[in-house]
Every structure is written in structure tokens, then in C-alpha cells.
Amino acid sequence: MKKVVVIGGMAAGCKAATRLKRLKPEYSITIIEKKPFVSFGTCGMPFYASGDVEDFMALATTPWDMVRDEHFFKNVKDIQVLTNTEVTKINHKDKIVFTVNCQTNDEKLIEYDYLVLATGAKPVKPSFPYTESEKILDFHNPLNAKKFKELAQTGKIGSVAIIGGGFIGVELAEAMVSLWGIETYLIELTDRLLPQTLNKEISDLLVKTLRNEDINVYLETAVESIVVDDSGDNKVLLNNGDSIITDLVFICTGVEPNTDLAKMIDVNTEKSGGIQVDEQLRTNIADVWAAGDCIEIKNLITGNLSFCPLGSLANREGKVVAESIAGLATDFKGAVGTNSVKVFGFIVASAGLNENSLKTCEMDYSCVWGTFYDRPDYMPDSKILFGKLIYEKKTLRLLGLQIAGRGEVTRYIDVFSVFASKHGTVNDLIEFEHAYTPTHSSPMSPLNLLGAMAVSQELDGIICANPNELDNFDGTLLDVREQSEILSFKCEGNVIETSIANYRNIIKDMDKTMSLLVVCQKGPRAYEAARYCKHLGFEKVKYLGGGIQLAKQMLDRAE
């Protein structure tokens, strides 16, 4: 009978333990967790904070209303769980884990044959100084979510500053506003929200969504320090000289792999900090596996290792660890980093690389941008989707997709995820067969269209311009929209206003060497006209990707 110790009782650790128990019921398995609970749905914390999820322990409860605590694991899963228990030392030579109970200070040695490190991630220490305070919290520890909610329920929180515009920061911003009506400041160092995954023009859509809900979004803003003043308020000093005084501050400046224990037994880590594992998620130390947010995994597009702390991957990794320990053929090949977030009904999703991450890869890439209805425009509930596709120029290989809107977003990011993970090209997007019916799809899906735009750009030279070029294009704009559309938004600068029915007459006598940017409302008319201009011999012509509709989102934001 083999003894297995799993350090860390969240997604990866619990999955590894339960799956292994199913495969090897005779194994004795122990999960050790420092926190007072295990198998806790930490991804649900923002929704507990917002009030959508009422009960804290709902995040650790089965669908049949059983709390996943020590008793549950013992009685239902036949797995021993030690909560409130910290591992102080590992002796890998003799295969012993040394633990201490944080409440009783009782020390205990546990022997193992196989060890699983599922120690997760920990918050990155911010670079600015701040006073330790009950009102300056990270949102990594679930107990802080609880602390916030208790405070919010007393009505004592009128204002909150959230430092860091990543996923947690953005979700938390919604949580503050939606039920509690808290004055919220979201402060981000870079020029965009979700800076790891989005480019600025798509992030701008999200910024606009948050600002429409009266969230104060500060971009390109560094925090210099946080000081607790005499009345107990937090004063957040910004590098622009401003300061914000709030009742509470959340520090959401990201997480990093928690590898303190791994290093204790000379487990190799990557430069960037995560535990090094092979495709069976074995570490370099015999009989030691690792899974979840403490490891680095292969990015299936670049082949490079990356830190990808997502609960979905943690679950799949836990499964692979269990199968590997049980001696089954299994592997975890890597990921393309597919992700999404939904705030105030607006979904932003991405997969693969973005222009920022590409700059470090030395790949020759191109982009196309599009604005689409998610179902036929005649359907009363059709929604606008915005998409940006990035592909490798030479091979047409798919590199990244960013897609946003209030409608059918998730299906297209999921499909892109599949193609990208299989080294697909833009032709795969063109051939993608989606489930079409007017209640939830257009006959041509956004992926079909983005793929066709990419092929037109590379093979036919019909160039798609970044939506932000509307603002700074130094040639002539050819606006092919109808008068009624132009009335609702007039382009500025050197503009020829015509229409899709009339532009041929206008351009036929124009100087073919002039630089033209064709614009319309969403893109297709401008694409068609740009193609015709090229046919007539215009040398420098492109069309505005996503049309006025996408560019306007960004201009509005700037206003």
C-alpha cells in the first residue's frame, strides 16, 4: 500500500488526490492544507464579495449540499485531510514531511512514497511602501473576501481603491459597485486593463464599460505609497501627484508561483519562478510531482514555458498527476492561455499571444480587426462583437485572438483555443463550421470572417488598419457610409464623404498615388471599396478594421 502526500488542498491538490484514489483505492492519501478549509472555489471569491454568492462556504460545497471539509474527504473520498496544517520541512531522502498544526502547534511527521506539490501561487509583494493595516488587503486569501463582506455589510465602506487592473482587479471593481454602490478607484500601471492578455484597443472597450458604471479607472498610474492617516483612512499617493483617500485598499498586483517548499528539496524552478515539470508533471526529484499555480507550463504557440495560473488548468493538471502516479499513459502538453472575464454583462476573452507578448518573441505577425453582429442584424437581440486576430505573416499560423462583446463570445474564443493549440492557420478559421441558427449565430461567424480578412490581407494585399489610425491617419479618408450614418459620427481631417453606391464615380479620376484610408460603420463596405480601389490602381489604400463602430469606442473613451 503506497502512501501519498499532497501539499496544498485547492483545485490541483484535491483533483490529484481524488482522481488517484479512484484509480488506486488501496493507496493511503493525505492532503495537507495551511488554510482552515480545502477544495475552496477561490475563483468564486469576487462573486462572494459582490453578494451574488451569499454564503462563504457555498464555495466549498458539493451540488448535493455537502461541505467539502475533512469529514467529507474522509467519509466520501476515503482521503485524509489536515487543515490548518503547515509543512515546515521535507526530508526527501527518508520521504518524510514535517508538519505543524497552526492552531495547536502540534508537530507531526508524515511518511510518503509519492509527494505532490500543489502549493499554488502567492501575491506578488508590491514595490511601493505601505503600512500594514486591516484595511489594506490582498484578495488572494479567501478570508480577506470574508473580511470585506463583513465590513461592507455594516455600511462602513464608502470607497475602495483597487491597485492592479488584472482579472481580479477588474472583477473586484464590478463587485464593489454592483451591489454595494461603493465609490471605486481602479489603478493600473500600464496603459490598459488586463495588461497580460489584451492590447490597448481591445482593453479600451473594457475601460469604457467600467467608466460607464462610474468606476474611476486610472491608467498609466503608479502608486507611490499608501499611508494610513489619523482617522484610519487610507491615503493612496499616485505618481501624478494626486492622492486618493479611501476606506479600504485592495492590492491586486498579481501572483507568483509559491515554491518555498519545492526549493527546500532542490526541486528545479524556472527562471521566471515556477516549478519545472515534464509532460507527466514530474519534477526533477524522483517521486515528486507538481501541479497547479506553482508550476510553469509550455505555451503551445511559442513552445516557451509560461506561468498560467488558471483553475481550469489546475484541475486538468491534477488529473494528469494522479494518472502519472498510478502508472497510466498520460500527459499535459501545455496551454495557449485561453481566458475570459465578464463584467457588467460585457465579456472580454483572449487566447494565445497579443502584440505585447509577441514583441518578445521575434515573430513576424499581422493583425486584422472586425466588428460583427453575433446573430443576424434583423434579430432583435443581436449583439455587437469586436475581434482582433493576430497571425504569423509567413505561415498564416494563428497566434492570438481578442474578442469582446455582450453576446456569443465564449464559443469563438473556445474554438480559437482549439485551432491555436493544434497549430492551425487562418484557413482553419475560414473552414470552421459553427452551429448556425438566427437565435444565436450569423450565417458567417466572426471567425470565418476574420480568417477571410487575414487571407485577403496577406494574399491580395487588402490591408486592414488598426482602429486607432482613424485618429492619426495622415492621408485622405474615404468615408463610404450613408449620410444618416455620417450625421451620427463625422470623421475629422481630410475626408471625402461619399457612399457605397457612389464611391466608384468619385475615385475613378482621383490621383492613384494618394494615400487612402477607407472607412465605414463596421468594416465590410470599406473592405469592399478598398479592394476596388486597389483594382483601379491605388497604391496606398487600406480600410479601417472594425469600422467607425470600433474606433468610436476608443475615441469616446478619450473624451
Next chain:
Amino acid sequence: MKKVVVIGGMAAGCKAATRLKRLKPEYSITIIEKKPFVSFGTCGMPFYASGDVEDFMALATTPWDMVRDEHFFKNVKDIQVLTNTEVTKINHKDKIVFTVNCQTNDEKLIEYDYLVLATGAKPVKPSFPYTESEKILDFHNPLNAKKFKELAQTGKIGSVAIIGGGFIGVELAEAMVSLWGIETYLIELTDRLLPQTLNKEISDLLVKTLRNEDINVYLETAVESIVVDDSGDNKVLLNNGDSIITDLVFICTGVEPNTDLAKMIDVNTEKSGGIQVDEQLRTNIADVWAAGDCIEIKNLITGNLSFCPLGSLANREGKVVAESIAGLATDFKGAVGTNSVKVFGFIVASAGLNENSLKTCEMDYSCVWGTFYDRPDYMPDSKILFGKLIYEKKTLRLLGLQIAGRGEVTRYIDVFSVFASKHGTVNDLIEFEHAYTPTHSSPMSPLNLLGAMAVSQELDGIICANPNELDNFDGTLLDVREQSEILSFKCEGNVIETSIANYRNIIKDMDKTMSLLVVCQKGPRAYEAARYCKHLGFEKVKYLGGGIQLAKQMLDRAE
């Protein structure tokens, strides 16, 4: 300058013409259409009938409010459109199309270099006799949708019989009830709705949805005849001896390829009726292409030809025809028949083969069934999804998926569509990386779980039982649900009621040769317990796929 004639002005024809014009602006292109309109969104007709779409011509209008009529095609697209024009003859030797204007009877010859047949589909003539009447309509002709709506608006339609429970019949049933409150009878010959794509147990979910909305669904019921009685009402005589008297009858008994013109010039058709084309959608006759509902395409799973009349495919086929005529490298490889429908908020989607279609293929397949939350169960708006996965036993190749529910359905059918079209296996489902966030996903997606269930079934012998076995299993049921769950639905027959925490104590002394069906609410607990039973040495054990929750839908229906 080449002359191109396109016969048929709906999705495939218009797409071929407009795409070709963009590629070859110098070509002269003519679209000939018998109806008074072109580029009409026929898939939107049920939503026009229901009142969701108010204006008939909205189905032929651009997003910038321009009706896609002859003038639009001339001025905007530089394409000639002849509506109300029938092709009476084709002389392919001299490349001449003979036409007659249905309103003026003017005859006209049109020469071509390239011909595109996009003649679509036509309603299948029903096998039962009926009187020709203004109140017995097909729903293929858009003008019949208009006719219905005019009648409905006068309040003169109190009851409708819809004959045929395919996609149109089902969508139409919703349309009758949702706004108009019409007493509706839906009569289907087979034992299920959407008989081409669904198996009975998944169709049952749809039947229940419709019956909950007071639609009278008759299954396994043939119409013997329709007689118009003296008061002008329709009397629909059924083979069970009943008759239904309604104000209006819609005959929705399916469509078949419209190949009358194709046959005139010896274009080859398939046994099943559609035009035979190669991967560039060329017919056997030089310079004649075909696209849309008049052709047969390759089923990418079986390699066999099939008739797949979907607007999404028609668009993609039109594009390929244009590219082929323009001399570009292009192809249309085929389809897996991905489809979906949404009625009363309930989505049913499928792709690939079902058990009925498989019976004609001689493939050795297995199935698994599952019930899932589409997002974590702690999220207040998580929805139940039901799924049935079919795969080839020997190779684990994906053969079909049927999935239904009120939540995130479309993404999973789209992803399955991609894997199936690339000859993927159940392992691809396990490795599928979806966009996880609690607002719209669970950490493990239904596809991850269905894939894992299939592998457990094939490699470990953990057998998933069809939900309808709950009703007719002749061994012992082992119910591992909690008492509170059992109270809400008690299994009948030879049942051992225990719980997931206690079943180990119960089974350890039981006779290992007995036949066991383990059941729980959704499936996972029963799966786990079945696996443990097998470990203990039980020889005949399986678990109820999708749990009581799926089986109950079907039982409720029968009540």
C-alpha cells in the same frame, strides 16, 4: 470580359456573385431569381412569423438600412439582378440561358461563360392526400410566412397544425404560441423531434420543453389526409383514428435538392438527389458550378455524401464557387452537420452522427451521457446542460455530440464540430482548453468530462448506462444520493438506498455476481461508486449516465 450567370438569388447564389465581383470586378455577373426578391434571409422566417422581426423586408436589408434589391445590387455591387424571372431552358452547348419574366411573360436569352446553379431546395411533397387550399401552406416560400402573419394579425387563426417535427416545424411551433397564443399541434411521424439529428432521449428534453408551453406534440403519428370541411376548417386525420380541426395547417415535411434545371443539362446528381460536385464545387459539366441546398456534400466523419441544407454552409460554398471561377486555390471539404435550435430559451444542438444514422454505417460505437452545470453550481445563474457523446469504440474517434440546455451550449457544439471535422478522438475533448471564469464556465467543461467518461468506459470498463435504463433495468439499483434527494424522486423496483458516504459499508458484503446499476443525481457520484464496485470485484456494474436529473426529464414526459 467574362459573363457569369447565377441561377438562384438566395444565400449561395448571392455570395458567389458578390465574392466573384470583388475578385474579378471586370466580370459581368447576372443573378436570376424566380421570386420577387433576392438575398432574403429565409432562416429568419420563423422569427418574422413569431413577430420578433416586424418587417418582412428586414430579412433582405443591410445593417445600414438598404434593401438588397435589384437597385442595391446594381448600384452597390455592380451586379445585374433579374427577379420574378424563371429559367425555362439552358442550352449548354451554346452557353445560353432562356428566361421568362413571370409578371410580363417577356422572354429573354442570356449568354454566359460560366454558370452557377444555386437553385436551392424545394419542399418534399407529402405522401398523404390533401386538398389545395389557402389555409394549407408550406413554410418554404417566404410569401407563406407573410400570408400567415396577415391572417394572424386579423385574429382569425385560433389553431394551427404543423406537420413535421424538424427544425422548421419546431421553430414554427414556438412562433405560433409565443406572441399569437395559437393552439398548436405538432405532428411527427417518428418517435422524436428533429429526427434527422437527435436520438430519442435528447429529443425528449425538447418535447418536454414544448409541452410545458402547452404545445400538443404528437409523436409516432402519421397524417392520413387533410380535408377542408364546409366551414373552411382543416380536418387533419391521424392514423390513430383521431382528427384535429384547425384554422391553418403548415406542412413542414422536409426539403429536397431542387435539381430540375441541373438535370436539363445532364448535370450528375447523387442517388439521394443532390447535385454531384468536386471539392471546387464544379459539376461534371464544364464551366458549370453548383452551391447551396441543391448540392450534396461530403460528411467529414463518414466520408459519405449527404444533403445538408444550412445557410451557413451555403454561404461558405458560394465563396468557394467564386474563388474557383476566379482561378484561385480553394476548396470545400465537407461538413459534420453542426446544427442548433433555440425554442423558449432552450437550446438543442448536435453535430456529427447519431445512433440512428450510425445504424446505417456499420460502425462499432459507444455512448456516454452526462448532466452538467454550465458554470460552478455556486453561481446563482448556473444552468443545467445535458450531453450525449458518441465515439467509435476501437479508435476512440469522435462520432457525434448532442447537447441541450438553457446555458452555454453553443460553444461546446462548435468546439466539438472542430474536433470531429479533424478526425479527433475523445482524448482531444479531455485536453480541450476552454475560457474558464465562473460567470460562464465551470473549471472542467462538459467536453472535458464527457471525454474522460468515454476513456473510463473503454479503457477501464466503467460502463455508462443510457438514461432510459432507469425504467427497465432488471438488476439492482444502488442509489447513492442523500435522503433529501431521494425524497424528491424515489427510484422504483429493486433499489438499495444508501449514500455516497455509506455505500462502501453496504456493498462490501454483497454478492459480487449481482447486476448493479448505480444512480445519483447527475452522474459523478454514481460513476465514482461504480468504479469502486468494480474494484471490489463486482462483475456486472454500470452507472446511470446523466443521473436521475436526465432520466427524470424523460419520465416526466411520459407521465
